Amino acid sequence: MLGYVTLGTNDLARAAKFYDALAAEMGVGRMMEAETFIAWGAPGGGAGIGLTKPFDGKPATVGNGVMAALAAKDKAQVDRLYNLAISLGANDEGAPGDRGGGFYAAYFRDPDGNKLNAFVMA
DSSP: OOOEEEEEOSOHHHHHHHHHHHHHHTTOEEEEEETTEEEEEOTTSSOEEEEEOOTTSSOOOOOTTOEEEEEOSSHHHHHHHHHHHHHTTOEEEEEEEEOSTTEEEEEEEOTTOOEEEEEEEO
């Protein structure tokens, strides 16, 4: 249903290191890049994630109630993504675990405070 998600950043170089590592764990890399924007995903593949400095030149801010979910291939990858994110400076928003109904997920915030989760329907 979604084509991609774009999140804001105030430090593209710092944020790129964070997302390069998460994308590598998920088996994808950068697919588009410009001075103020980077997108990760698989060309011709599923949804990806973009990171940008806001077009209006104002500081990037976190959306209240906004979250981007990363589809993991299994529970072990959820755990790896969470641990990798935390090791890269993410803030914990909920350690990996069963959330009910076969939904296994972990929650964290990137260096700009954007909320992410890694999940799998087990």
